[in-house]
Amino acid sequence: MKTDSFKLRHIGPSTKDLGEMLNTIKADSLEQLIYETVPDDILLKKSLNLDFALSEQEYSAHIQKLSAKNKVFKTYIGLGYHEASLPAVIQRNILENPGWYTAYTPYQAEIAQGRLEALLNYQTMICDLTGMELANASLLDESTAAAEAMTMLFAVRSRDQKKNNVNKFFVSEEILPQTLSLLQTRAIPLDIQLVVGDHQQFDFSTEFYGAILQYPGKSGQVYDYADFVEKAHQAEIKVAVAADILSLVSLKSPGSFDADVVVGTTQRFGIPLGYGGPHAGFFATREAYKRTIPGRIIGVTQDLNGGRALRMALQTREQHIKRDKATSNICTAQVLLAVMAGMYSVYHGPEGLSYIASKVNASAVTLSGELEKLGFNQLNTAYFDTIRIQGDATKIKEIAEAHEVNFFYPDSNTVSISLNEATTIEDLNTILSIFAKVVGKEYTPIQKIDTSNTIEKDLRRNTDFLTNEVFNSYHSETELMRYIKKLERKDLSLNHSMIPLGSCTMKLNAASEMLPLSDPQWGNIHPFVPVHQAQGYQEVLKKLEEQLTEITGFAATSLQPNSGAQGEFAGLMVIRAYHESNGDHHRNICLIPSSAHGTNPASAVMAGMKVIVTKATEEGNIDIEDLREKALKHKDNLAALMVTYPSTHGVYESGIREITQIIHDNGGQVYMDGANMNAQVGLTNPGAIGADVCHLNLHKTFAIPHGGGGPGVGPICVAEQLVPFLPGNPVITTGGDQAITAISAAPWGSALACLISYGYITMLGVNGLKEATQYAILNANYIKERLDGHYNVLYVGEKGRAAHEMILDCRPFKANGIEVTDIAKRLMDYGFHAPTVSFPVAGTIMIEPTESESKAELDRFCDAMIAIRKEIAETTADNPNNVMKNAPHTLAMLTADSWDFPYSREQAAYPLSYVAENKFWPSVRRVDDAYGDRNLICTCAPIEEYMETEG
Incomplete structure (x- = not known):
């Protein structure tokens, strides 16, 4: 056994496991499995041109040598980025703790109560400091948040303003340069006209629907904006304020002078500079805009017992529900960074x-x-x-x-x-x-x-802030350490068990990949330092761009987009710029399959395109004839096709090259969503299938941790004709020679997080990357075979194989009174996070095991799913008092004096023997989402409520 091989540590199944698993799926070898899964005409004919693997020890020495090339000067550049002091207790117990950084977005609230509480603290902090009524659980950075403010205020214009097509947005010349650039990017496709000028000379014309001010200004001058806001409101102009979070401790809050939206970044609350990110942007507004505010909101609700519980509120606003009617595609927050910033306030x-x-x-x-x-x-x-x-x-x-x-x-x-x-x-x-x-x-x-x-x-500020008990209780390291641990115990993360989420790729985030993030040689670099001071970063980022370009089969890469959804938007904006450079300004039709991610149609609309949905066949594939018909119908105006490969249904569609050719024949470009890239690396690539641009989820395929819903990085890789349009930055030169304006605030987006993916690729090497893909496909097909006869797999390939994920049809269980949500909640009792629920098909679950999971863990999951299937068979629609409907079961239920259920406590809490060895207890019963949306509370309870409870 080659113990210095990173591949050995990353890939879950052992050599012994491999033989047993191949026997189970009836394949002689991994090569045969791949032959039966991936269409032959898109398989790569030669290995990728990448380096061979470094061992973990070699990589550690390599990355340390590169870090020494960064010159960590004392930097006073500002412009939204400042050196901050990260308390060691937060660094050790959150940033470096897989219990926090490997968690998934808290869609399953019952096993995410710790993270949800930390985010509620964050929202409370933002509301207190900004003086606003409602805040979301973070956005990607300050500039992105400012752009979201501009578009939200555009969406909520008065009826008369919409009727009269009022589309001017005033931007103070004191705005940060990177924010202005991003406002320009987002304004163009929506036909918003930016007017930049001196706020002191603004005439408050009725041609304007909104304005944005910087507080303090980029020059550092603090202006009194009260008179400006009053006059703006008299003219029906809504005002956003981009505010420095630390200054709001000393300055009067924007809410106190009646601002409509307040945005900014929480980077200076203990978050490393990291050459630009990741950092948590904030967005706060009035409760009147709760249905249009972008991003995720954490709210208070109750569980089945009427006890206090938390969950993500108002999800009907999000793009996965609204699709092309959404005003934003920002599904990704910066949860890990928001948690850290919130804890900074709790600590101080x-x-x-x-x-x-x-x-x-x-x-x-x-x-x-x-x-x-x-x-x-x-x-x-x-x-x-x-x-x-x-x-x-x-x-x-x-x-x-x-x-x-x-x-x-x-x-x-x-x-x-x-x-x-x-x-x-x-x-x-x-x-x-x-x-x-x-x-x-x-x-x-x-x-x-x-x-x-x-x-x-x-x-000067003359109002109190952070009066809640949580901000006045944990100021010693002992107390904060215990509080963080208390919250961590309420969350199920990858350090507890497999998280088998289809399309989300919850793979190992190896410690050796993560360690450099704590090194100040990487952490203390301002994104706008002269490039020669960041040579370590420049070498890593250039090499990572080359690696991703080779992996995708394209010509160049931009690392700037700092989420997958932002990558989608960036890719479409590059396509838009390409068409305009050819004089094809009229090309604005985007074809999107009915099974696409919710962010796809939202991104297309944000890029100024009109969405036309194409049909799927009964087998779940793109209906090629319907696609051909619509491409021909719209050939004069066709801009792009957005396609996911393998399909969102977990199948390598054999007609993919024909599909991309149809688009090219009709003047369009092909955008490939990189959500399922974990099933391509080393076997095929977007270039081979005929795509022109793709985004990559580095927080999926390339091992950046999800962090509970962020950080994410969504670089775009492009074919030769699109290279000139890769995004630029107004402070540091990046992108092509005809670069579109900025996509995110920093020149290379979340550069610090890119170190993780660089480590992943460098330590796996050319052979390990290909094997990782092969084992991802093996693990999926092993689960498929083990569940055969218990669940029906909705879609398979032409030879009966799944790709790296599969969809189980749970709709027949409605006859027993069981919904797919019941399966998700019951899995918690077995110690597992649910797979992806009701996406892309309602009433189904989509499972993706990843290559990181061992056969033993796959077997535990399969045993749980089989046991649940038997429990479903024993339930009836006329008796809702059953183990499925009552799931999850909490420790409080199991230890209560009374037990009023028609099944044993053992069946409820320890349904299989392995559960007792490592029991995870959900901290609340099933949450009531509707109650929380009807009674929206998105901040911590006031201190008086705590006092009343104690009394």
Whole structure:
């Protein structure tokens, strides 16, 4: 056994398992299985041109050597990114803890109560600091959140504004440059007209439906926006404010001056810079917009016993329900980062945050005063953390970089300095010494921080925040460690058992891939530092782009999109730009199969395209004749086809090359959704099937953890003709020579998370990647065979094989009074997270085991599913008091004095012998979603409620 092989550690089945599994599925070899599963005309004829695998030890040395190429300067660039201090208790117990980072999106609320509570804390924190009524559970970054605000306010225009096609959106020239770029990207396809200007000169014309302001401005100046907002509302103009989260501790909240939406990032609440991400963006608004707010919202409801429970609220707003009627495609949050930011507030509490914010502001005041003593003119009159100094920017930059210090230089005569939580007196003296050298003067070192305040009294916060008990209880490490552990115990993650979610690919997130994320050589790099200071990152990102380009069979890759849904949008915008470059501005029809992901039609509409749905055959494949008919009908205006391969039904459609050719023959481009790429790597690829662009879910196929619903990374890979249009960035040059404007805030998106996928590919190597795909297909077909006779697999390939996932038809069980949801809840009693429920077919479950799971774990899951099938057979529709309908069963139920159920406690809690060895207890009974939506509560209860409960 080659113990230094990463492949041995990543792939679940052993050599002994392989023989037994092949025997079960009646195949002589993995090669035969692949031959019977994947159409021959799309199989790769030669191996991928990738390196051979590094061992974990070799990779550790390799990545450490690369990290040394990053120059970690003291950086005061700002522009929405600031060095932050991550408390070690949060780093060790959340960031580095698989109990938190391997969890899935909390669709199954009963086994996600810990994460849901952490997100409710986060939402409460955002509402308190912004002064708004409702916040979601995070978005991808500040710029994305700002774009969502622009489009949401567009969607909620008054009837008269819609009738008169009011489409102008005012953007303050104080907005961050990356946010302006992203606003431009999102405005173009929706025909929103951006008008950039000085908010102090705005005329409040009725041609505008909305406006966005930066608070404080990108220059650091703090403006009083109360008068602006009042005049805007008088003109029926709604106002969004992009706010710095830490400044809101000291400044009056946007809610207090009547803003309609507040957005920003929580990065400076303890989250590493990571060369741009991942970070949790925030979005807060009025409750009146609860039906149109983008992203996920965590709400309070009750369980079957009437006890308090949490779940995701108002899911009917989301794109998987609304499809092409959705106003947003953002299904991905940044849950892990939101949890960390929320815990930062729990740990520090209101007094701790006030201390940090006051220290940052006082440091800026002190530095400003000392620089003025040296003869420099400081331009900002009211500021929180950023001062602007007049001076020779070229000379200052040269001396600053020699002292390993980065400032921001908006023009040749101005230097902007944004201070942060990590800034010390020693750092202030270093800055002072740089400017003293510029003018050739001596300086007096700073001994203490000036506590005077330059923020005008009318701009200062005078309201309480974070008054809830949770923010005032866990300020010692012991207490916070125990609180985090208490929440962790309520969540089922991959460190407990397999999560067999179809289309979601919950595979091993290896520790050796994750370790670099804790290294400050990777964590403390600002995304806008000069490229030569980030050579370690540049080598990794360039190599990862090359690896993904080779794997997909394309010509180039952009790592900028930081979620799969954002990757879809990016791919379609690149297609749009390609058509426009050819003079085909009229091409706006997007064909989408009826089985497509919910984000597909939402993304197409966001990209300004009209969705035409194509039919599926009885076998679940794309109806090629219907596709041909619609492609011909719309050939003059056809822009694209969006297709998932293998299909969302878990089948390698043999007609895929014919399908892509039909689109090309009619002038369109083919977009391939990368959700099922785990069934392609090393065997076939999007290039081989005839696609032109695909996005990849690095949080699926390439091992970035789901983190409870994020981080995600969704890079796009493109064919030669689309390379010129890959997305750019307004601060650091990226993308093609005809680049579309930004897709996410940072030049390379969530660069820190990309280290994980780089490690995955580098340690598996060319052979390991192919074997991972083969074993994913093996594991799926093994489950299919073991469940044969108990469940009907809805769709199979032409030779009777599944791809890497399969759909089980649970609709016949309705005769017994059993819905697919009942199976999902009963699986919790067996210690498993449910497979994907009612997607893509209502009343079914879709199972994907991944290559990471061993035969033993697959057998436990199959045993559970078979046992549940027997329980279904014993139930009747006229008797809802049964083990299926009452699932999941909690510890409180099992230990209660009374037991009023017609089955034993043992059957409820320990239905199979293996369960007793590693029992996971759901912390609440089945939740009532409808009750929570009727009684929407999306923040922690006020402290008075806790006091009443205790009394």
